[in-house]
Amino acid sequence: METINISPGVRLTVINELKFKTACLSMNVLTPLRKETAAMCAVLPYVLRRGTASKPDMQAIEAYLDDNYGARLEAFVRKRGETQICGFYSDFADEAFVGSDTMLLEKMAELMGEMLLSPATFGGRLRPEYVETERENLLADIRASLNDKRGYANLSLIQNMFKKEAYGVPKLGRELEAKKISVATLTRYYRELIAASPIEVIYVGAASARRVESAVKSALSTKMPVFGASMPQTEVFDGSIRKPKIIREELPLKQAKLSIGYRIGKSAIENNQPALTIMNSIFGGAVTSKLFREVREKRGLCYYASSTVDRMKGAMFVSCGIDTEKYDEAMDAIASQLSAMQEGDITDEELENAKSFVVGAMYSVEDSLPARESVTLNFLLQGLDIKPSEFGGLCDLVTKEEVVRCAQSVQLDTVFFLAGKGSAK
Amino acid sequence: MTKKEYPRIGETVFYETLENGLRVAIVKKPGFRKKMAFLSAAFGSADIRFTYKGEKYEMPAGTAHFLEHKMFERESGEDALAILSKRGATANAFTSTDMTAFHFDCTKHFYENLETLIDFVMHPAFTDESIEKEKPIIAQEIVMGEDDPDNALYYNLLRCLFRRHPIRDAVVGTVKSIENITAEKLMLCHEAFYVPGNMQLVLCGDLDEREAIKKVTELMTAPRGFAPERAYPKESEKPVKEEKTAVMDVAAPIFLAGAKTEPGLTGSRAIRHELTAALSLSILMGEASPLYSRLYSEGVINETFGYDFESANGVSFISFGGETDESDRVISDVMREAKILSENGLDRDFFERRKRSVIGDELRGLSSFDSICYNVACAMSEGYDYFDLVPVLSGITEKEVRDFLAKYVTPGRFAVSTVRGREDE
Structure with a gap:
């Protein structure tokens, strides 16, 4: 590179x-x-x-x-x-x-x-x-x-x-x-x-x-130089406590959609990007994740339940499809998985699974042209001067304590529930 | 083992048929760390009526897809997906109308993963109890699809085009049909269709072909089996119904128009028909065509406009559509343009240029492992050589394209499916 x-x-x-x-x-x-x-x-x-x-x-x-x-x-x-x-x-x-x-x-x-x-x-x-x-x-x-x-x-x-x-x-x-x-x-x-x-x-x-x-x-020879152009910056959450907002909308749907947003503290964003990645993978980013196993497999609450993390903004999002009347049950199940993680309830196996998943995914990025281009842009914007596989290597070194610290800075911010109504049920 | 080299596209492939009938292809990818395995059975959602060992069977809609889900279950209670994910592999499966496929890719532990793949696909471990537990999860998947406007658009078109052919039923079945699925029925389907003589395995990556074949032979020990007989209903040339409209939450009306093309083609005739369709449709209404450019400039169509050719289970059809307020105008313009092109002939340069571009599109597919594996598996199952498509495309004549347009792109053959928003009611 x-x-x-x-x-x-x-x-x-x-x-x-x-x-x-x-x-x-x-x-x-x-x-x-x-x-x-x-x-x-x-x-x-x-x-x-x-x-x-x-x-x-x-x-x-x-x-x-x-x-x-x-x-x-x-x-x-x-x-x-x-x-x-x-x-x-x-x-x-x-x-x-x-x-x-x-x-x-x-x-x-x-x-x-x-x-x-x-x-x-x-x-x-x-x-x-x-x-x-x-x-x-x-x-x-x-x-x-x-x-x-x-x-x-x-x-x-x-x-x-x-x-x-x-x-x-x-x-x-x-x-x-x-x-x-x-x-x-x-x-x-x-x-x-x-x-x-x-x-x-x-x-x-x-x-x-x-x-x-x-x-x-x-x-680009005819382009005028831009002196002093700086990269646009992203403002990160300061960590102050807020009361969660809950918003509900209705549409004639057979399957309701539940989207949940969390804030992640500034220090986790600034200091430990690999730990964030592993945390998300343990929580809902992979099929070995807590959400996939508990909410989908064990309790059969939904067909999909997954989480993504925006490492630039400091936010994590959960997305799942459920029955409208299962709202409370799904919210409880998801919340209990997050608190488990915050309390250190992460098995060695969960940690290892998350690591192999992330490491494998990062290697695969280097084998795909469009993925390599897109991840390279992300890394440039985050100031990460390494290859995807090297980032995978850093993720492999993350400890359970780091993940727990990261998880402890996660707090619920907003819930958006798209409920199904009437005719289509 | 047969080695085939394709210097024009820089590919080397090894083919082997094992004694038990399993067809294997190894696509060499030097320099890649990623490796992929793709194991498929010629058993899809359309295979619900069949004769096996002299007995006639009729399965509920959605059986193949349900079976796909349940194959991941292991006797140990652990899910095969989880076993593969733990080793850093990304695994998944899908069911189409004529195929069920299981695949993984990974950068480490390839042969261990291959062993897991072959083991769980060949040895079912589900029980009546676990079948019942799966029903709500699959029901969620079904209703999720039923909320999807594109899904409604597509299946409504198929129901207009086909009278009885099972291709018109959703791959996942309905909430009602899956109620009738039992462990016994799934076991019978597994016994009948998941046999080496009815399966294909594609391996892709920087692999040693002799080692790969040796491992596969050791792992795939099942006997050949007896392929069940399937008969699909015959369909007329014309659609059963000319149009169907659904009302859903969409922002703008979307339409999909389609027509049946040549039924019952196999082998090299099937691939030639498919490539002739791709080339003809690209010349008629691809992004570089005068028609597309005119309709787009006038704001009648937008970038959602597209076209497709599909063939499966002995039938094939073409379709085109997208978001527009003026679907009648788009359809009549397409028909008129097809008539003009087929009667007056094609611009020589444009024809050759489009051909090169369609070849370019096909070559692009060769950089994705997923697309290679899928296409090679389909080709093996249908009995043609996927990597021969460049010479086949090169050989398609102007007359074939004109004949295709004259025969299939004519008003009497088409049916139209529309989804429009509630406020348009």
């Missing part, structure tokens, strides 16, 4: 892997997550993906990608802690299989650079027809969060739990702000974003760091 400063504000990370048949390149524009700008940041890469100065429409871009051995280039928006990230991800054939004169890396870097810096315009602004259709698509996407009830419950939990914090802003922004997007506001936002934001470029593949560096330099 090599990290190279391309220009002030643009950093490239190159990971050399010879075993994949494809390579990938991503350009990530980082900006603080804000309610006012989130929808614009979410729509922007999709507008830019529609056409560039030299390839002004979808058909031109698709034909170009087809010609380059079916390379793919996708727009994305991501959320990591309180950082919103928009940009592009491309994967393309490794030159060992299509010939080294194809220059796929250079071509994809250049196309991405064009999308970021020289979009198709009309009268000096982003093209109105692109802005309008993509705004409608974004609105449809935001509204469609209702279609997947588990996702909807999790999203509602986060919006309620972090009402006063940037973390509560959804990745796609909110309908209210999305509706207001116009050619003028989006063009202005675009120029400000590109002028002020740091960019992380990630490459995973067989090409040498020097070659990637020169391809990226050339692709």
Whole structure:
């Protein structure tokens, strides 16, 4: 792994892997997550993906990608802690299989650079027809969060739990702000974003760091340097006691969805990321976890029950699907598993199982191109300067005491219960 | 053992059929730490009526899926999933209409895990009591699916297309149908279908093929068995019903239109039909097609629009759909475009470009262990060579695509399933 400063504000990370048949390149524009700008940041890469100065429409871009051995280039928006990230991800054939004169890396870097810096315009602004259709698509996407009830419950939990914090802003922004997007506001936002934001470029593949560096330099040569650009920061919970909020909503569902949010203390976030990972894995992150065994297997309360942890924000989330009338029973079962962990009721076996799970998962990350790219970005944002397998190695050293200390800083914050009602039962 | 090399895609595969009939493939993946094993039986949700040792049987809907769940149970009381997870493996299973598969991947203890896999899949340990205990868990899974709009959309389409074929029933069955499942019925299905002659094993990773075959031969000692006879009902070319609409909590209306294609194909004819379908649909309405670009630019469709081809249990069908307020318009435009393309012929360059791109998509599948294992297992079961798909695709002619569009993408063959929101009532 090599990290190279391309220009002030643009950093490239190159990971050399010879075993994949494809390579990938991503350009990530980082900006603080804000309610006012989130929808614009979410729509922007999709507008830019529609056409560039030299390839002004979808058909031109698709034909170009087809010609380059079916390379793919996708727009994305991501959320990591309180950082919103928009940009592009491309994967393309490794030159060992299509010939080294194809220059796929250079071509994809250049196309991405064009999308970021020289979009198709009309009268000096982003093209109105692109802005309008993509705004409608974004609105449809935001509204469609209702279609997947588990996702909807999790999203509602986060919006309620972090009402006063940037973390509560959804990745796609909110309908209210999305509706207001116009050619003028989006063009202005675009120029400000590109002028002020740091960019992380990630490459995973067989090409040498020097070659990637020169391809990226050339692709972003017209970008003005951003002096003093700093990584957006995520505010972490201070550890003060709050009274848990409980929110209940009803929909005609056959299966109710229970989403629970916990805060994790600042010191655990800052000092012991591996212990957090292992704690989550013991609690609900793996099939050997307490939630899976107790709530699902032993008590048959639900089909799924799992937990995830956001190590940047300092939060843990439980998600499960239950019968509406089993609410109290499920809440009790989950709470008792958490207190068991806080009281040190963790067997050696549970600890070892959690470790093997995490270590195995981290090794597997290095065997998958998209997972490697995504985890590399996470680590860069967390300031972790190691490989996934090395992080796995650190997790393997975590002691029971560290896990218990971590668990003791966990406190219930908000419950979102999407109950089933009436007709569908 | 037969060694096959595929220099165009850089793969080496070893094939072997054991004396007891088990078909084994070893896909070599030098440089990867991850290893995967995928053991499947040709027994799916559609196999509910069969003749075994001269007796006729009819099983409740959802039997194959229920059996899949119960195979993880061990005599020791410990769950096989937990045993594998403890060694750091990620294990899972799934049931489709024509297959039940059990798989794990890991970075350590591969052969130990393989032993566990073969042991639990070949030796059932469930009891009447444990079957009863599983029913509420599976019922939760069933109702979770019934709340899912995409699920409703899909099965409503199948019920419009097929009169009696069991492919139209949900893989998981219904809360009512699983009530009739007993340990005795599951045991009979296991005895009949989980036999080496009806199974495939795919291993993928940086493995020594001789060692792997030796281990598999030692572990898979079950006799060949007698494959049950299955007969699926014959279906007409036209749909049974032209449309079906469901009302659920969705943000915008979604539709799925589908038509049956050639039934009863096997071996190399099946794979050619499938790839011709993929290429034809990509030319007609893929993201690079003029039709897609027009409908997308006008805001009639969005990125949820997609198409698919599926074949299983002697039938096959194509489908397309997504979120839109104007499904009639999308469907009639697709039909009109298919007619124009099939009558006027295809642009030579566009045809070749799309072909390269579809090849690129297929190659991308080769970087995922999951997708390799699944595809190789299907191919072995159906009797074709998965890694031959590049030459097969290359050989598809313009005329085949035109004939495909002319024959199958015509109004009389299609049925339409729609899910719309409550406020549209």
